[in-house]
Amino acid sequence: MLGAVAPVSAIPLVGAELAKFSVLAGGYAVYGASSHFSNEVGAVSYITPGDNSQSAGDRVNTAGVTAALNELTAAQQALTKMGTGTKLIATMAGNVSLAPGVYSASALTTAANTVLTLDGGNADNPFWVFNIPTYLVTGASTKIELVNAGANASVVWNTGGYFTTGAGTSFIGTVMSGAYISLGADTLFHCGNLFAASYVSMGAGSHLTSTNCLRNGNWAGSEFGLGAGLDIVDGAASARRAPPEAEPAAAQSAYEPVAAAPVSESVAAVPVPEPGTISMLLLGLGLIGVLGMSRKAALRRSANNALPRKTAEPV
Secondary structure, X not given: OOOOOXXXXXXXXXXXXXXXXEEEEOOOEEEOOOOEEOOEEEXXXXXXXXXXXXXXXXXXXXXXXXXXXXXXXXXXXHHHOXXXXXXXXXXXXXXXXXXXXXXEOOOEEEOOOOEEEEEEEXXXXXXXXXXXXXXXXXXXXXXXXXXXXOOOOEEEEEEOOXXXXXXXXXXXXXXXXXXXXXXXXXXEEEEEEEEEOOOEEEOOOOEEOOOOEOOOOOEOOEOOOOOOOEEEEOOEEEEOOOOOOOOOOOOOOOOOOOOOOOOOOOOOOOOOOOHHHHHHHHHHHHHHHHHHHHHHHHHHHHHHHHOOOOOOXXX
């Protein structure tokens, strides 16, 4: 109806167009030799692939690229509305473990060889959101891993500035950058995406898996990627609610039926005759009794006839 307000509904944080891309750039995209991406690479101006590189397809200045960039803007705004949560120190080093939640830092850098473990506590749909208004930088050989998490886990890095990785970084999660993204050589994304409002540059030997992420001994894997467990509701990001269990086709009573007690194996169950069976049984027994009495009377008569009869003596 004209003028009616549509009911508020949840939409995926990573929209349908955005989800098609492993890499999306508001400017250009360049990826080095022997780089591999599971999904498409999209850019507004141009894409330059390296030798022996591979993607699911390169898309330049298409309607899908434009729609995906619009979804990226909406997603970043929704993530920012989640607030700052727990504040992190500016430089992370050594071995660090973080439980699910919202985290923030004015800027975040990891020292070389840092190991960051995201521990889901065996939840099916834990999420980690990192709201960083400026830049995110990882030192060489930084390792970020996800453990004890189900298939609906989400890891999203929301930066207002740029995102860069040192050589040999092992990363996980969906990166949404308000500026540019630059990956060092041999950066490995076990599961994630690279979305940038500006350009994206990836060093030789970069590998990025966005969907159908394989499970391992610590994580259940993900069919749709690490941004699929969040929705946008009323303009803010929130964890996706699990769908209600399907109702059974037949209506059920409000009370559970009481199960009959089991029959002991050592005692045979005796079937109880139905009322009609009892009547027939009594009638049969009565007939048997009558026939039995008639037979006895006949036997007595036969015995009497067989005895010699006495003749009357003369007087």
